[in-house]
Amino acid sequence: MDGNRIENQIFTETYAIHELLSDSTMGTWQADYSLTELEFRSIRGGGSSVNNFANGLLLTTIGFGLNLLAKGLSFLFDLPQEIYSGEWCTLAIGVILTIVFYSLGYFVKSERKVLIKKIEAYFKDAPKQKGIVQGARV
Secondary structure, three states: OEOOEOOOOOOOOOOOOOOOEOOOEEEEEEOOOOOOHHHHHHHHOOOOHHHHHHHHHHHHHHHHHHHHHHHHHHHHHOOOOOOOHHHHHHHHHHHHHHHHHHHHHHHOOOHHHHHHHHHHHHHHHOOEEEEEEOOOEO
């Protein structure tokens, strides 16, 4: 017998071996972040109202731009439709306002952004540990 190893022995009695690990492997783990229901609702709720408005404005501007594109492509079917300068101005204003509101949304502090930064900082600073991950106990 060499230390904890037993080789080439014949056992005639039953021996109880406590805390014997089988199927053990190396693993890495990190402490969990305790997410409260309020924090979960804040994350799930989406962005700020400024970003939500910017999203709506973007979709409206894209829809208006597609309408202008359709008018512009109508010449392919020999049915040219005039695009008025007011329509171009409206499209430009939509693009500019969309950029302005997305920029505001980037700088406006929201509960969601604060919480995400808090969670990111937690996992960045939480120590990772390596060790034996225990398999089934016999």
